[in-house]
Structures are given as C-alpha cells and as structure tokens.
Amino acid sequence: DAGVIQSPRHEVTEMGQEVTLRCKPISGHNSLFWYRQTMMRGLELLIYFNNNVPIDDSGMPEDRFSAKMPNASFSTLKIQPSEPRDSAVYFCASRNSGGAGNEQFFGPGTRLTVL
Amino acid sequence: GDSVTQMEGPVTLSEEAFLTINCTYTATGYPSLFWYVQYPGEGLQLLLKATKADDKGSNKGFEATYRKETTSFHLEKGSVQVSDSAVYFCALSLYNQGGKLIFGQGTELSVKP
Numbered sequence: 001d002a003g004v005i006q007s008p009r010h011e012v013t014e015m016g017q018e019v020t021l022r023c024k025p026i027s028g029h030n031s032l033f034w035y036r037q038t039m040m041r042g043l044e045l046l047i048y049f050n051n052n053v054p055i056d057d058s059g060m061p062e063d064r065f066s067a068k069m070p071n072a073s074f075s076t077l078k079i080q081p082s083e084p085r086d087s088a089v090y091f092c093a094s095r096n097s098g099g100a101g102n103e104q105f106f107g108p109g110t111r112l113t114v115l
Numbered sequence: 116g117d118s119v120t121q122m123e124g125p126v127t128l129s130e131e132a133f134l135t136i137n138c139t140y141t142a143t144g145y146p147s148l149f150w151y152v153q154y155p156g157e158g159l160q161l162l163l164k165a166t167k168a169d170d171k172g173s174n175k176g177f178e179a180t181y182r183k184e185t186t187s188f189h190l191e192k193g194s195v196q197v198s199d200s201a202v203y204f205c206a207l208s209l210y211n212q213g214g215k216l217i218f219g220q221g222t223e224l225s226v227k228p
Contacts, residue, residue, distance in 0.1 A: 042221060043221070105161075
C-alpha cells in the first residue's frame with residue numbers, strides 16, 4: 001500500500017495566485033481530512049469528508065479556501081487568491097470510519113510558501 | 116469544548132534517560148486517545164493508542180495509560196535514544212464527531228548522545 005499521497009510536496013507561489021493541493025487517500029478509506037500546520041497555530045483541522053461528502057468545514061479560514069472530493073480516491077484543497085499568511089504545511093489524512101479508535105494515516109504534506 | 120493540553124517543549128534529554136510527556140484532555144464524551152509522532156520533514160505517524168479507560172497503549176518502548184479519573188494520557192519511555200528526537204502530539208477522537216482528531220500543541224523532544 002502506497003499510503004496517502006500528496007502533491008506537490010513543495011509549492012512556491014506569489015501572492016494572488018491560485019494554489020491547488022492534491023490528495024489521494026488510502027484505498028478503502030472512506031474518511032478524508034485536511035490539516036494545516038504552522039509554528040504559531042500548530043495543527044488545525046480545516047475540513048473533513050465522509051464518503052466524499054463534506055461533514056465539517058468549520059476550520060476553513062475564509063472563502064478563499066475551498067475543498068472538493070469528487071470521488072473516493074481524490075481530493076483537492078484550493079486557495080484563491082493566495083496570501084503570504086497561507087504559508088504552511090498542509091497535510092491530508094485518511095481513515096476507515098469504523099469507530100473512534102481507528103487511526104488516521106497522514107500523507108507527507110505539502111509545504112506551501114506564498115511570497 | 117473538547118481539548119488536549121500537553122506539556123510545553125522543547126524537552127532535551129540525554130540518551131538512555133527516562134521520558135515523560137504529560138497530556139491531559141477535556142471531552143464531553145468518552146474519547147479514544149492517541150499519541151502521534153512527527154519526525155523532521157515528515158507527516159504524522161501513529162505511535163500508540165487507547166480506546167477505553169485503563170487501557171495501556173504501547174509501541175517501540177513507549178507506553179501510555181488511559182486514566183479517566185485524572186483525564187490524562189501521559190507518554191513514557193524508560194530509555195530514550197537519539198532516534199526518538201521528534202515532535203510528539205497527543206490527540207483525542209470522539210465517536211460522534213466522525214473520527215476527527217483534536218490535537219495538543221505538540222512537544223518537541225531532543226535526545227543528545
């Protein structure tokens with residue numbers, strides 16, 4: 001099993017540009033989570049999906065952020081327009097929703113730098 | 116609301132020293148508890164977990180016991196190695212919240228030879 005796959009691993013862009021982060025969850029997992037990690041705020045849950053349906057997007061910072069999960073094997077997190085304060089590491093995680101004790105498996109993350 | 120509090124880092128230890136990283140939680144229900152570890156430049160990996168009171172999770176010499184009476188899940192290891200240097204995150208998950216994790220702020224551990 002390849003684990004959770006994220007792309008790109010690194011992204012450098014200029015303020016105002018659109019950024020799209022991609023995630024492929026582990027096959028068979030039906031829950032997917034997007035997190036953001038910064039030194040100041042630690043790990044924050046942005047949004048999570050269950051069976052491709054967004055369940056809780058209360059962590060999405062503002063309308064510039066959007067996330068989609070068109071099918072069970074792919075999700076995107078889009079920032080438009082990007083701002084320097086969006087610079088962070090963005091993690092995707094997936095799990096099999098069989099109970100609260102089931103672990104989440106994390107991808108390697110995308111390090112985003114907005115200049 | 117539900118939350119996790121960890122001891123602040125960084126924690127610096129010599130090799131073979133005893134490690135304790137404190138973690139306490141507040142939860143409205145009966146959570147499952149986790150310790151995740153993040154090595155430099157990598158994503159988080161599950162280290163151990165416990166799903167009910169008095170359960171002990173263990174892995175790679177690390178242990179943590181789910182203490183409902185003190186709402187704690189402290190991480191311990193009897194003899195740390197340089198390779199244990201990482202950031203450790205305590206987290207909880209509630210069944211009625213779709214398995215989403217609520218993380219503590221993380222504790223950085225540095226082990227010196």
